[in-house]
Amino acid sequence: PEETVTSSFASFIHAARPEHLSQTVRQRSKRMILDSIGVGLVGSTTRVFDIALRYCRLYSSVAVSSVYGKPGVKLSPTLAAFTNGVATHSMDFDDTWHPATHPSGAILPALLAASQMLPPSTKPSGLDFLLAFNVGLEVQGRLMHFSTEAHDIPKRFHPPSVVGTLGSAAATAKLLSLSSAQCCHALGIAASLAGAPMANAATQAKPLHVGNATRLGLEAALLAARGMEANPLILDDIPGCSGFSAFYGIYQPKPLSAPGEHHEFLLEKQDIAFKRFPAHLGMHWVVDAALSVRNLFINYAGSFSPSLIRTIMLKIPVSKYINRPFPSSEHQARHSFQFNACAALLDGEVGLGSFSESSIHRQELRELLDKVVVEHPEDNVANFDKMYGEVALLLHSGDVLTGKCDTFYGHWRKPLSKESLLKKFRSNASHVLSEEKIEAIITLVDNLENLSDSSQL
Amino acid sequence: QTVTGNFAKVIHGLNANQLTDQVIQRSKRMILDTLGVGLLGTSTEVCHKVAQYSKIYGSDLSSTIWGHLDFRLPPLYAAFVNGVAVHSMDFDDTWHPATHPSGAVLPAVIALSDAFPQKKKVSGLDLLLAFNVGIEVQGRLLHFSREARNIPRRFHPPAVVGTMGSAAACAKLLALDQLECKNALAIAASYAGAPLANAATQIKPLHVGNAAKNGLEAACLALQGLQGNKQILDMESGMGAFYTDYNPQTLPTLQSYPWLLDQQDVAIKRFPAHLATHWVADAASSVRRKLVESSENLLPLDKIEKVILKVPEVKYVNRPSPASEHEARHSFQFVACSALLDGSMSVQSFTSENVHRPALRELLCKTQLEHPPDNTPSFNSLYCEVRVTLWDGSTISDRCTTFYGHWRKPLTKEDLQKKFQSNALSILPAEAVEGIIETVYNLEKVEDCSVLSTFLSGQSARALPEKLH
Numbered sequence: 001p002e003e004t005v006t007s008s009f010a011s012f013i014h015a016a017r018p019e020h021l022s023q024t025v026r027q028r029s030k031r032m033i034l035d036s037i038g039v040g041l042v043g044s045t046t047r048v049f050d051i052a053l054r055y056c057r058l059y060s061s062v063a064v065s066s067v068y069g070k071p072g073v074k075l076s077p078t079l080a081a082f083t084n085g086v087a088t089h090s091m092d093f094d095d096t097w098h099p100a101t102h103p104s105g106a107i108l109p110a111l112l113a114a115s116q117m118l119p120p121s122t123k124p125s126g127l128d129f130l131l132a133f134n135v136g137l138e139v140q141g142r143l144m145h146f147s148t149e150a151h152d153i154p155k156r157f158h159p160p161s162v163v164g165t166l167g168s169a170a171a172t173a174k175l176l177s178l179s180s181a182q183c184c185h186a187l188g189i190a191a192s193l194a195g196a197p198m199a200n201a202a203t204q205a206k207p208l209h210v211g212n213a214t215r216l217g218l219e220a221a222l223l224a225a226r227g228m229e230a231n232p233l234i235l236d237d238i239p240g241c242s243g244f245s246a247f248y249g250i251y252q253p254k255p256l257s258a259p260g261e262h263h264e265f266l267l268e269k270q271d272i273a274f275k276r277f278p279a280h281l282g283m284h285w286v287v288d289a290a291l292s293v294r295n296l297f298i299n300y301a302g303s304f305s306p307s308l309i310r311t312i313m314l315k316i317p318v319s320k321y322i323n324r325p326f327p328s329s330e331h332q333a334r335h336s337f338q339f340n341a342c343a344a345l346l347d348g349e350v351g352l353g354s355f356s357e358s359s360i361h362r363q364e365l366r367e368l369l370d371k372v373v374v375e376h377p378e379d380n381v382a383n384f385d386k387m388y389g390e391v392a393l394l395l396h397s398g399d400v401l402t403g404k405c406d407t408f409y410g411h412w413r414k415p416l417s418k419e420s421l422l423k424k425f426r427s428n429a430s431h432v433l434s435e436e437k438i439e440a441i442i443t444l445v446d447n448l449e450n451l452s453d454s455s456q457l
Numbered sequence: 458q459t460v461t462g463n464f465a466k467v468i469h470g471l472n473a474n475q476l477t478d479q480v481i482q483r484s485k486r487m488i489l490d491t492l493g494v495g496l497l498g499t500s501t502e503v504c505h506k507v508a509q510y511s512k513i514y515g516s517d518l519s520s521t522i523w524g525h526l527d528f529r530l531p532p533l534y535a536a537f538v539n540g541v542a543v544h545s546m547d548f549d550d551t552w553h554p555a556t557h558p559s560g561a562v563l564p565a566v567i568a569l570s571d572a573f574p575q576k577k578k579v580s581g582l583d584l585l586l587a588f589n590v591g592i593e594v595q596g597r598l599l600h601f602s603r604e605a606r607n608i609p610r611r612f613h614p615p616a617v618v619g620t621m622g623s624a625a626a627c628a629k630l631l632a633l634d635q636l637e638c639k640n641a642l643a644i645a646a647s648y649a650g651a652p653l654a655n656a657a658t659q660i661k662p663l664h665v666g667n668a669a670k671n672g673l674e675a676a677c678l679a680l681q682g683l684q685g686n687k688q689i690l691d692m693e694s695g696m697g698a699f700y701t702d703y704n705p706q707t708l709p710t711l712q713s714y715p716w717l718l719d720q721q722d723v724a725i726k727r728f729p730a731h732l733a734t735h736w737v738a739d740a741a742s743s744v745r746r747k748l749v750e751s752s753e754n755l756l757p758l759d760k761i762e763k764v765i766l767k768v769p770e771v772k773y774v775n776r777p778s779p780a781s782e783h784e785a786r787h788s789f790q791f792v793a794c795s796a797l798l799d800g801s802m803s804v805q806s807f808t809s810e811n812v813h814r815p816a817l818r819e820l821l822c823k824t825q826l827e828h829p830p831d832n833t834p835s836f837n838s839l840y841c842e843v844r845v846t847l848w849d850g851s852t853i854s855d856r857c858t859t860f861y862g863h864w865r866k867p868l869t870k871e872d873l874q875k876k877f878q879s880n881a882l883s884i885l886p887a888e889a890v891e892g893i894i895e896t897v898y899n900l901e902k903v904e905d906c907s908v909l910s911t912f913l914s915g916q917s918a919r920a921l922p923e924k925l926h
Contacts, residue, residue: 051681156698161647192616192655192664196647199695205644205685208678212648228506230660234652240772242611243654321694 006235008255009139010184013170016135016259018127018449025265026449028272029134032095034425034445035274036104037068039094042352042428043087044069048204052086052211065113069432077113078215078222084109085211089160091278091352092334093428094210098270098385098412099144099151105210106164107136107171110218114172124175126451134265136171140164141266142256143235147248153282153319153382154198161196161209162247168217178225188230190220191244201321202335271412273384274421277350279333282322283340284408285389286314290344293391293403300401304345306364308395312372314341315390317382326369330355341391342368461690463707464594465639468625473586475714481901483718484589486873487550489897490725491559492523492913493877494549496884497804498542499524503659507541507666520568521910524884532568536673539564540666544615546804547786548729549665553721553837553864554599554606561619561668562591562626569630569673571910581896581903583630589716591626595619596717597708598690602700608733608771608834609653616651616664617699623672631676643685645675650699656773657787722864724836725873728802730785731774734792736841737766740857741796744843747853756798758816760847764824766793767842769834778821782807793843794820885915
């Protein structure tokens with residue numbers, strides 16, 4: 001029988017083995033795992049995390065799975081995955097890929113929860129874990145290549161809630177060693193649990209998208225393991241009756257080649273972007289541009305004197321949900337070109353503290369925001385591979401100072417060095433863990449392939 | 458004023474005085490039918506699987522699983538499991554514009570009411586009001602898009618509007634304030650949506666189960682203070698994400714509120730299969746009566762050359778040779794042939810033996826579909842014609858434009874009750890069955906609706922009569 005796209009995915013998930021992971025893929029994915037954990041740990045200090053945790057504790061029966069930053073608290077596996085997923089995305093500090101999604105947050109929590117669920121005799125090794133993680137990434141990436149829409153910053157459905165759910169199902173199916181047919185059904189079930197509209201981005205509910213993606217993908221795999229069946233053609237194009245295509249206007253599915261000689265993991269060719277501060281990825285260009293023009297300004301004027309500035313002009317791509325002249329909450333501030341540019345200009349850096357209530361409402365910042373004007377040059381496309389950020393200071397004196405950034409530090413074209421990544425992790429994790437534990441995690445992840453029991457993580 | 462804010466205001470502001478008699482009567486019929494269908498559904502394989510799965514969450518045991526005295530589950534999972542039961546056999550109600558309204562709402566509100574602490578009883582009237590708020594919100598949302606008027610092609614409506622309806626109903630029952638109602642809707646939107654391709658598979662019932670569960674979860678998260686986009690219903694990137702044309706409108710004012718259920722009733726199914734097949738069944742039964750003088754006689758299979766079905770074009774109900782019970786429930790051809798062979802359709806028509814019997818398979822081979830251009834895929838206007846051509850050249854045909862059970866020709870009170878009894882008696886003792894009927898019929902006067910849950914779990918009614926009055 002002719003192979004369908006859906007069955008090619010199921011076969012891939014089922015047949016992938018550790019030896020198929022190249023060096024580059026291993027190294028990159030370990031960096032992602034470390035960053036994701038750190039981001040989740042610092043995320044466990046947020047209000048949205050607090051709400052999610054309180055809610056989940058109503059249901060803590062077969063409580064075997066751990067929660068980031070809360071020693072002694074255990075939840076049922078899917079709720080632990082949910083809570084940790086919320087933590088990971090709570091500050092918009094987690095990784096971003098191209099085509100656009102937040103890949104790690106959608107799979108890591110599910111894998112951690114699932115590994116704790118398995119009985120001691122069948123605990124997955126670090127290598128199994130790393131493989132499952134990569135299967136989850138690969139599936140997400142391949143799915144996004146089914147639609148040209150996915151190449152640009154999203155407008156309708158929030159990608160983690162679409163591809164992330166299926167990625168989580170695939171990763172969990174791999175970790176649980178489901179049969180090829182079960183992997184197929186896990187994908188089908190997950191499709192019925194996918195999809196959240198963009199409008200909730202920049203609100204407190206956004207982190208739920210990642211929390212639910214990881215939780216529901218886990219759930220889909222657990223249901224498939226128990227024999228639940230769904231449409232075996234869910235990824236294929238079925239005219240008149242939408243499967244996964246329901247989430248896209250244009251949809252061209254392609255089969256996945258079997259793991260082995262001809263197959264190359266997408267992570268090999270396309271690295272991830274790690275954020276340096278907790279805000280939407282688009283902000284990072286603008287901040288680097290703002291910092292560069294700030295330096296010019298200080299050289300020009302001796303110090304940063306806002307009164308000399310008449311107008312601040314931002315040249316940015318068109319994207320409604322990150323264009324906010326006067327954000328009023330932390331979630332909005334993380335999704336505002338204007339805010340991030342001004343914060344960078346004012347403070348010389350943007351970090352965790354930039355998004356606190358008091359920081360957002362500062363008088364000096366508001367004054368700067370008043371001077372901002374936004375332009376959308378035609379050549380600035382809303383695409384994380386091609387966009388740029390430009391910040392121009394038009395002074396009262398008539399002089400113009402400009403800073404432009406087309407690749408920020410942390411982008412896949414200019415990846416964070418190992419030191420920078422570790423610095424970010426240590427800084428994040430120190431909010432909730434002791435130094436010992438922090439170093440232990442770093443070592444564990446670095447040697448993941450050699451770990452015999454990944455539930456230690 | 459935003460549409461979202463307006464919805465929150467209405468959900469928050471509607472009270473029991475505004476329920477009209479017709480709305481009360483129709484919604485009680487829906488409640489009874491849904492309970493029966495759900496009880497029967499607990500015996501299905503899909504329901505067993507989800508119950509087993511949900512038991513991993515079984516600690517704070519506080520809500521009833523319909524048909525089970527042996528275990529309980531937290532409200533969220535009770536709503537999930539019972540919702541799956543309701544849709545497990547495709548036997549639950551259907552509305553216009555198309556969705557399965559009750560299954561997404563009733564399990565959630567019953568589970569929630571079951572979990573309230575003793576001192577805070579929920580009355581039957583509270584339940585009835587919350588139920589109707591949930592139905593109303595679904596109907597209103599369906600009117601935001603012209604796409605919704607036809608049988609769906611992309612997203613399965615219960616997964617879209619059902620989740621929102623459940624959130625609204627639970628928000629009402631939990632007495633959330635206006636802001637919290639708004640957030641409940643916003644959060645629910647992030648859980649909504651499932652692709653249609655999973656219809657006619659075992660997972661379809663989960664669409665309704667998840668709608669009920671996720672709406673409840675959204676309301677609970679809103680109660681905890683979680684916030685979403687306050688314009689979720691207004692934006693194209695909000696609820697608009699699920700439709701290609703989207704025109705949200707504010708609800709009418711609260712004074713003498715015009716409920717949609719008042720203007721548009723639901724269709725109740727007589728057998729467990731996709732609604733479109735009900736037209737086919739009625740037409741086929743009538744053709745059979747013309748072909749066969751007495752009902753004991755068998756259909757003269759060898760005299761039949763071909764069977765032509767004139768139906769609207771609905772891809773996911775076009776299955777010439779269904780292989781499973783889920784597929785058979787979504788097959789024009791299967792239902793036509795079944796009705797021709799047996800004279801009528803029932804729960805038994807879909808058993809494995811009946812799906813695979815040789816006589817049926819033979820007749821299926823002779824069956825074809827035609828899609829007349831005037832036959833639009835809308836539950837309000839479609840028709841089905843069954844035309845049987847014999848080898849001797851003669852043809853017998855019949856057309857059905859409104860099947861018995863459709864909103865234009867609603868089931869009588871007796872027939873509705875018969876359906877319920879037939880379903881419920883296979884799971885519960887007779888006393889509990891009668892107890893449910895009486896409770897639902899007098900729902901507005903019931904002081905503590907947890908009595909309904911007690912009956913649903915199968916407990917004997919002896920100690921309970923005083924709770925009813």
